[in-house]
Amino acid sequence: MLRSYIAGIVVAYIIAMLGIGVYFHKRGMKDLEDFFLAGKGAPWYLVALSFFATAIGAGGTIGLSASTYDGQSITAFWSFGISLASFFVVAVLLGHKLPKTSNITIPAMLEDRYDGKTRFVALPFYILRFVSTLGAQWLAAGTIISFLLGDIITIEQAAILGALVITAYTVLGGMAAVMWTDFVQGIILFVGLWLLAILGIAEFGGVSAMTSEVTQSAPQAFDLFAMEWTLIAGYIITLVPSMLVRQGYLQRVMSARSPRDGFIGTTLNGVIGFAYIPIPLIVGAMGIVMYPSIADSQLLMPTMAVDILPNWLAGILLAALAAAVMSSGDSFLLSGASNFVEDIYLQYVTPDADQEKQQKASRVAVLGLMVLSLALALVVPGIIDLIVFGAVALTGGVLVPWLAAFYWPRGTSDAAFWSIALGAGLTVVWWWAGWFADTAEFMGLHPIFVGLPLSILLFFGISLAQEPEYEKVMAAAEKHNLDSLKQRTQQAMGEQSPTDSIVPDTD
Known part of the structure; x- marks a missing residue:
């Protein structure tokens, strides 16, 4: 009866x-721009909560509580907490700038700043990133939806159902629909899961009683530093840079109606995230005592919600938990489709397509990406692991020329191309070598520590060895309203110096 009640609320x-x-x-x-960036009219609060709902996804809710339960410690905080901290870095470096840009995708911006071959070499890594990530999201959605519906459908069938629902409202409403559904889901998740944590603590008789009972079962449960400092440092070095090139997140900032909204929204997202992150950690820790032999730790949070929340609240919260997975899925779906439309369809297939054809191509791209990623996830699950290196390659190759596009006018097109091609290429090769050797760190080195240094050396080395391309930089600065880049470029042109003086940002 209870499951039927909850299933009704989910539906x-x-x-x-x-x-x-x-x-x-x-x-x-x-x-x-309307379809992929909500007409660039999103206010700061919509940017913040949409960003939050997208960023937490399955990993920041169900996955984090499961990791805490499995590891008998809240040290899982570091993997997600450092990601949250990186949002403040995104706010400072890009929060004021991205709302002014006129492109939809990062590869398109790279072409404006550098050239077409730089866009071309960056594109495959973004597509691989979205296909692999979406495949994982569909499977996560299937696990939760199957549980919520009382196992009346299999995980695979539930994955298909979740993919169809997410694709439907994404196709219909574009980024505006995605951001507003994320907004609603973010509020429900934040409030509902805090209620779950509070009521769970009350079941123990208070905070002191809960921490005492949990530490009796798991002595290091609340020790944040029960982890090697080298691992924490590794998280910082790998996670913070990766956030600066994640198009699915950055398109939230691009959608802001003003630089102020972009900066405030991105900053507030980080604040909300840090206020939220204790919840899955507390739930995971409480689960050590409440469910000492649960069959699947991924279902710890949903199980606790069913057991201790009022039926109506459990139903809404569990629906929102499924939506947490959806909120990441819809973002990556829309972002990946934007690469197919702006970077492939309009670039190579039908450059002169009118608005009607562009709209149709956008919806077809969303549907096609859903079908491709779902097929890979269900038919050949192992392929998700094989192509996930696309995400790592973005940091290893795209990061340096991408940030330099806003801050360093001395960078050249050849430097951007080779830093992406060889930096990302070496990252991929190192990743593959580790995959075949069954280790994440081939020869003791994470792929980022191999590809990123090469990318840095190539970009700055080649740039300084070539003639500046200041006219190209000025054109990009004018097109994207990047005032501080324009000032830097004008100063460099006047001095004809190989390096730039620091000019305060006015964007």
């Missing part, structure tokens, strides 16, 4: 999310 919740998609579809979208 109603899904219908409500589809309703948001229908609403924005009826409002209409005149161009790709």
